[in-house]
Structures are given as structure tokens and as C-alpha cells.
Amino acid sequence: MTHQVVSVKTYALVFAALIALTITTVAVSKLELGEYNFVCALTIAVIKGTLVVMFFMDVRRSSSMTKLFVGAGLFWLAIMLVFLLSDYLSRGWLPIPKWWVG
Amino acid sequence: MGSFSIFPERASTSAGEVDALYGFLLIVGITMTVLIFACVFFFAIKYRRRSDQERPQLIHGSLPLEIAWSVIPFLVMLVMFAWGTKLYFQNYTLPYKDTLDIYVTGKQWMWKIQYPGGQREINELHVPTGRAVKLILASEDVIHSFFIPAFRLKHDVVPGSYQTYWFEATKPGRYHIFCAEYCGTNHSRMTGWVTVMEPAAYQTWLSGGSEGGSLVAQGAKLFQQYGCVSCHLTDTQGRCPSLRNVFGNPVVLEDGRTVVADESYIRESILNPNAKIVKGYHRDIMPVFQGQIGEEGLLQLIVYIKSLSTPAPPQTAATKGSPTQVPK
């Protein structure tokens, strides 16, 4: 982290990208995409998030241990969401056909 | 309960199977415990420290042994998992044939039980032997849990939705009903009795008294009162689906899913109509009844709607070995 310092140009570029992405996400939200609206908004947010993590928080040049911690945090969040949704989404399914139940 | 036994009475078809699985788990558990206790004490005695200069021989470990005592226990656990899951699905998947539907409503510290014939009881449940009984469980305030140890069955009674499970009583007698989910001050007084009777005795009990008219009559009154009849029965402009022959049959929804119109579906469509819109009909026409109809009214409406549809055709494919056919 304390090796040579990142140039202002890179930071400015990343900053510009973030502002551009914000504008696009607002613009995209005005279009009528139905279910894809959610997907677009989320992907843009994920891109912006990775940009901030990689460049502004300098995880790009950090030790592999830091990258592992960041990955672990997101993975555990994913565990919570996946298993929580696994209950809610599978509530409505029809009970399984009778042939299997003895 | 003269003789002391570690099993409560077996009074339902599934009780026997649950006890069999419990027996299997007990055997596995006891063998493992005895094995571990024996090893620990045998090693502790055989290899006790005799002098301070002892230098035990270095043993790093053995891969085959490690793999053996990881895979073998896991296989045994898979047997437990499969057997347990099959039994669970069997208890909670409603049997195909017509069941005696009894409506149980948990209210802080009492169980209100209503029969299709209109009888109502508090903390008392009467069921005949030899017939599948379906319990439709609702709660008016907090989470309770309708637990009958003799049938080895329990289910949480969550306010705001219907939970159902079924059993088939086999042994006449009087068994406990407990509330198993903590629900406040008198949680431990929220108990009752289930009386299992022979079918003949049950009929005489049934005809004993059914005050207040059957649920269906009361349901019809409400169906009128809330104006459902104008849309759902006599309507011709097709603004909303007719409710004749709807109950118990699959319904195709607007987003393509098919859902069986059971009690939960009817209840949800009354309280929050936009949750599931039938294909070909529009949103936001039916008013929201959330908070306007009490649990009592909902039950009566559902029983009335059920009476509008002819009973579901008996399942054609004869399911072999289904509990109800095996002569006890």
C-alpha cells in the first residue's frame, strides 16, 4: 500500500466513470424494461462498487489476504441471501406428486 | 400411563413410523456412545501413565482411518436424512382422498376448534378413528404450535396464513394437546384433550349438538354481506372469475404459474387480491379485505366457497401402500 503513489489521472478517470455510470443508471431506469430494470440497475451498481473497491480502496494493489477478506465478506452475504430466498421462493411450489410419497 | 415407557402412546398411523425411525436413531446413537465411552475408558486405564519418563511413540495419524470415520458416519446420516425426509413429506402432503376438515384457531391461551357441521369447542377435539383428518390451523395473535404427542405431530400456527397437516387416528382414547411455541403468560395452560372415538360413537357425538347453523350457512350470509355474490356468482360481464367449481382445482395465474386453489390461496385472494391474479382478469378491481374480515368470517367464507365446488375427483392412480389403505 505504501509503494509508489497512484497518479491523479487514474483517480480522475475512475471518478469520471463513476459519474457517467450514475447518469446511465438514472437514464436506464426511465426506460420501460419491466423485469430487466432490476437487473440493469444492479449490474451498474456492482460495476460502480467494484470500481470504488479496486481503485479508491486500493484493493487492486493490496495483499492477497485483503482480497480474501473482501471476497469472504461478499460470499457470506451471498450465503444469507441465497438460503433466505430458497425458503421464500419454494413456498408456493405444488406438493410433490403422490407416487413418491409411500 | 401405568407402565413407564420412553414412548408416548401410539395413536395415529404415522406415530408407529416415527417411533421406528426414532428406534433406528437410538440404536445408532447408543452404539456410537458406548463405542466412544468404551474406547476412552479402555485407553485411559490401559495406557495410564506409569512413570514420568514414559515417551509414547509418535503417531502422526492415518489417512485411511480418517477417511473411513468421515465417510461411514456421513452415509449413516444420509440414511437418517432420507428416511426422515420421506416421513416428513408423507405427513405434510395432504392425502388425495376427501378428509374430515377441522378448523383450529389458536388464540392467546386457548384453542378454538370448529367442525364443518358448525360445532365449536374450546380446547377439545373429537376425531373418529380410521379416517384422515385434515387440520387447518390459524392464529389470531401470536405464534402458537398445535402439538399432539400421541400422533407425533406438531405445527406452528402462524398468524396471517393457514398451515395444514393431516393425521389418521387409530387408537380410541384421550390424548394431550399442548401449545409448543412460547406465546405469553399462560403458554403452559394452553393445553387441551383430543378424544379419539370409534366412527359410530363419533356420529352420535356429532349429532349431539350443532348450534348456530352449519359453517356453510354462515359463509353464505357473509358472501352476501360483503358483496362477493354480485361478482363471483351472478356476474355475466366477466369482470371477475366465478367461484363455482374452483376450490381444490388448479388455477392458471396471469404470470403462467398454476396454483391449486386451497384454503391458503382463497384466504390470500380475499385479503390481498393482487397477490395472485387469475389469467385473463385485471388487477386492482377486487377491494382489499385485509383487516376487515376476522378469522371467524374468513373460515366461514372458505367453507362456503368449498361447498360451491363438487368434491375433487378421487385420485385415479391407486397409490400402493398409502397409509390409509393398509389395514391396521
Added chain:
Amino acid sequence: MADSEVALAAHPPGLQHHFDNSAQQLEASTLGMWMFLVTEIMFFGGMFASYTIYRNLYPEAFASTSHFMNVTIGAINTGVLICSSFTMVLSVRSVQLGQKKTTITFLTLTLLLGLVFLVLKFVEYHEKWVDHHIPGPGFQYADPRYFHQAQILFYLYFAMTGLHALHMIVGAGLIITLIVMTARNRFSAEWNTPVEMIGLYWHFVDIVWIFLFPLLYLIGHTS
């Protein structure tokens, strides 16, 4: 945050007695900060999970409540926070180069942008207060069909943005301490860990908002 170890007058500036060298100390502090940020991810994660469940259960109620979300203020706030992240990262860069004056200017800029965000957030809350959209006894909602569901969604809205604003206020306080410490020449090119750590914290709060903005403001409009 307690990471801002005060510089001890020991050999290399700021080296704590129990660390072997500065590199180990900095790496330990960075890992420690990231571990704290992981707990924050799980902390906000609980609310994002509840949001996903209720958005899944009540899509139309969600659509109707999102019409009351002021997208312009939301968008401006997102821009403001991204700028504050930018100035924060420049302040970290300048403290690493030992330029005290530029560090202070960038830190003050970040602080101001943070305050602008909070002011805009207050304006939004006031707008909701006027519309009686604050969940609780005084809650009113135009469309009677979604009264209860709207109250839940506004509860989640206020819980998430409120907690985020709280984190902004704590961040602002930390930046003030940083400005004071920089003014007192406590940081140098060799030792500036607190600035980096609070920079990480600030960027994290910005990322939370980057996810909050689309989920709460944008998605509901059209679905």
C-alpha cells in the same frame, strides 16, 4: 474509530511496541479495517435481505411507494458522495506525499460534501414528514390498498437510509479529527495509517449508498 493509534515517541514514528516493523503494523491495521468493513457488510446485509424479501412479496406496493421517492435528490446525493470519495482518495494520496496543506483542503472538501449529502437527506426526510410517510402512528398513505405494505416499505426505507446517514455522521466526525491531527503535524509520509483507514471507511459508506440508490429509488418506477 479506535484504529487511529496515537503516534508513540518510539523509533519509527507511530510504531506500536508490540509490532516488529511499520509494514507489519500497516498491514495489520488494513486487515483489521477490512474485517470491520466485512462486519458492516453483514450488518447492512440483514436489511438488504429483508428488503429483497418484501420487494419479492409485494411488488405492486413497492412500485406505488417508489413514486414518492425523490429521484433527483437521490441522484444528486449519489453524485455528491462519489465526489466526496474522489476528494477523500486525493487527500489520502497527498498525505502519503507529505503535502500537509493539500491534505487539509481535500479533507475539508470531503467533509463539506458529506454535510451537503446530510442536508439533502434532511430535506428528503422533511418532505416525507410533511407527507405523513414516516412509519408509525402518524402514517398516512394515499392509496388505501397498500396502506400496510407501504408502511413496511417506508420502514425499510427509513431504516436503511437512516443507518446510512448515521454512518455518514460518524464519518464526518472522524474526518474532523483527521483535519485537526493533520493540522498538528501528526501525520507524515512514513506514518499516516489513520487517514487511510478512515478513507476505507468513507469509501465503504459510499458503496452502501451506491447500492441503496438504485434499489430504493430507481427500480420501483416502471416494474
Added chain:
Amino acid sequence: MSTILQPHPHPIEEKTNYLNADYGWKSWLFTTDHKRIALLYLFSITAFFFVGGAFAVLMRINLLSPDGLFDHDTYNKLFTMHGIIMVFFFLVPSIPATLGNFLIPIMVGSRDLAFPRINLLSWYIYIFGGIFTLTAVVRGGVDTGWTFYAPFSTTYSNTHVILAAMGVFVSGFSSILTGLNFIITIHKMRCPGMTWSRLPLFVWGHYATALIQVLGTPVIAITMVLLGLERVLHAGIFDPNLGGDPILFQHLFWFYSHPAVYIMILPGMAVISEVVACYSRKRIFGYGFVAFSSLGIAVLSFVVWGHHLFVSGQSMYASMVFSFMSMAVAVPSAIKVFNWTATMYRGSISWDTPMLYAFGFIGLFTIGGLTGLFLATMAIDVHVTDTYFVIAHFHYVMVGGMVMAYMGGLHFWFPKITGRLYPEGWAKFAALVIFVGFNLTFFPQFILGYLGMPRRYATYAEEFHALNVMSTAGASILGVGYVIPMIYLAWAWRKGPISPQNPWKAKGLEWEQSPTPPPTFNFDKPPIVTEPAYNYSGHEEEQEVDIG
């Protein structure tokens, strides 16, 4: 540090150690020495243990007769406070905050934890959370059960739910900070030669525990915030009459609370690995497997919480997935038990008190773990969940497992902490009393559970009377069993014989390279590790698999 020569019964001049390096309340309340913070935790945790224990005894007295002694509200408050204090203020912090805080820096070979000030902050947060909970107790208690299930806790309970929720919320951060400190210390501050494959299993166990503490605890924090907000605003997020879903609360609560039970047991396993290795004078059988099974438990513990919701209306398919994962999480625990037993094979086993506790742990934890399989099997869980079978299961794991290991660890490292030896006779007697009292208390509850006696019942049916009387009798023996060590350990701290540097001839940096009791910076000269872990057989050759 000036060497204070003070009249002392023993002729040798007392070396300066962390205890006599400084005196006065300031040296304790503002210390950043991990050893002193460990002692601060030790005293506060013991106090909370006896408060929670007192509630337990009152509960057992109430259950002596079917129609109970106290009125229902009091009993409901008793079991709630017993739950909250024991879980959040004794079981979660006990081994990590006392033995872990004291030993991990020494075992790892560093002078202190990575963030000493945060370590002290964690103790203050723990005390602050404790004050919240004790105010809730004093002002009339809370009657929602330690699980705070909505909608009862949010709308129907009129007791101090918010105070108790705040207590749990605050004390959660103390656990997070301890976990954070351990992870960074173990990663970054190992002394030269201390590779990952030479780390004592005590450190591996605490590393896995710290992972769960850091990744799980924030979720209970946000759940308590949502609960408190819901109780104030009644917006209906957990209230079904207003459109909310109470099962969402259960999901969020158990997402933390199941991994929390592994936060409680993993440190116990960590202690047992050390005790079994030292008193069998043999290297742990399958070191790598035991180490990685700790990590396996830490990871798998986050995907099993659904087995608490089998009967609460969770979808059948999700229940099936959770049941399968609950079977998988049992495998690493089984591996550990088998490896401890195999370690004793062909060892030279001495029957000192810590080893007695280890025997007790291995046996009782096996019963606890196996009954966990009963609860993971869906069909059985339908019958036995929310009954005394569950109570017996988790007490076998927590009291039979964790508390036994805690006692074993306290006795094993008592000489290192205090520089004194405890009376062996009394200690063995107390261990026996605890073992007997424990089994008499909780084994009848398995039978009660399968007979169908629900949990949290102030009054119960007549046929459960006999077993409940047995259980109460056991509880009184257990209560006495826990008081005896309090007495002789306190006595030994002052009057016990001076202990040599390594009384048990154990391996490990904390016994061999750090004097007893250790000085403030743990080592006189910087530690170097040359031999593999648990090198009791004295063989120099190094052929263990190098993970580091």
C-alpha cells in the same frame, strides 16, 4: 518497572510478572495488557455465570411440582433471563475472552494482540451491554424467551424487550472486536518459525471461532435494531396483521444464533485438543484433520440454521436442504471426537483434573452431538422440537461440552495464569460431582422430551412429575458442583503452592518459552519455534505436512 520487594512467605525474590508489575485500580481499568484484560473478563464472566445459574436453580425449583411454585409470568421471566445471560454473557465470550485473550498472543509468540486498545474497548462494551441487560432484569425482566420471537416480542409482550434487545446488540460488538483481534493477530503476528502447521490447535479453534464471530454477529445486531424499531413504530415488518412476516425474524435471528452455538463449542474443542495432547503426552492424532475440521465447522455452520424452522411454516424444500446440510456439519465434529480418542491410544495418560474434564467432554459431547442428528432428521424434529428433548440436547453440548472444557481449561492453565497450583484432591472431587449432577439433571429430560413435555412450561402434566423431580435433584448437585471450584480456586490463587514454570511438562510456547506467570511482554527473550507442534515424543525430524 521497579522490582517491588515485599514480605513474601517464600524466600525466593518474586520476579516481576504481569500481576505485580503494577498495582491500583488504574492499572486494571486502563490496562492494554491482554493478560489483565483476560482476568477482567474472567471475573465479570464468572459473575454472570452465577447470576444465570441462580435463575436456572429457581426454574428447577419451580418445576419440582406439576403446578409450579412461582406464577407464570415470573417463570417466563426466569427462563428468558437465564437464556439471555447464559448465551450472550457467558457461553459466547467465556473461553475466547478469558483463555483465548490470555493465551493466544503467548502461543503465537507475540508480545500482545494486534489491537490492544480495541481489546480493552471490547471488555468495556461487554460491561456496557451487561448493564443494559441487568437493568432489564432489575426493572422487571423480559418474558419473550432468549429467542425474542415476533410478533409476541414486537407487539404482545409488555416487558422490557427493548432494554434486553439493546443489551444483546451492544454485547454483540464486544464479541466482534474479540474475533477481529484474534484473526489479525493469528495472521500477522506469529513469531519466526511458527508456521500454520505448527500452530497449537487451541489457536486453530479460536481462529475458526473468530471467523464466525466476525461474520455472524452483525446479523443479530441488525435483527435487534429492527426488533427495537418495530416495537416502537409498529410498522408491521414482523407483524402479520400488518402484512409483515414473523418467519423473516426467525430467519434473521437463527442466521446468527446457530453459528453462535458453534462460537460456543469450538473454543471448548480447542481446549480439549490441548488437554488431551498434554495428558496423553502424545501428538494429536491427525493434526491436520482436527485443524481443518474447525474451519469446516466454521463455514458449514452458516448454512444450517433452517433446522430451527422445520415446523414453523418454512417451505418443505428449504427444510430438506437445511436438513441435509445439518447432517454435513455433524461430520467435522465426529472427526474431532474420533481423533481425540485415537490420540489416547498408546499414550501415557495421567488422570489429572483437566484430563477428567476432557473425558467428561468427549463422552457428553458425543451424546450431545448425536442427539443433534435426531433434531436434524425432519420427521423426528417434528415431534421433538420445542420439547425438553431440545433442552437436553443443547445442554449436553453447552454444559456437558463447553462448560466442562472451560473448567478443564481453567485448571490446565491455572498455574500459568496465577503462578500457583490448585488442590488436586478437591478438584477431582468437584469434577466428579459436576459429572454426576449434570447427567442426573439432563438425561431425564431426553425422556421427558420424547414423551412430549413442551419447553418453557411453568406447569406441566401429571405424568411428567417423576422425571422432573429427578432433574431438579440433579440440578442441585450440579449447582454445588460449580460452587466448589469457585472456592478452592480462589483459595489457591492466594495460598496455593508456587508452581514451577511447566508443572504438566506440556509442549507449546506458553509453557516452555514464557515464564510462569508471564511478564507483561510475555517473553524474556524473543521466541523462536524449531520443533513441530505437540512434539512430545522428542523426535527432531520434521515430516508433518507444511500447510503454512
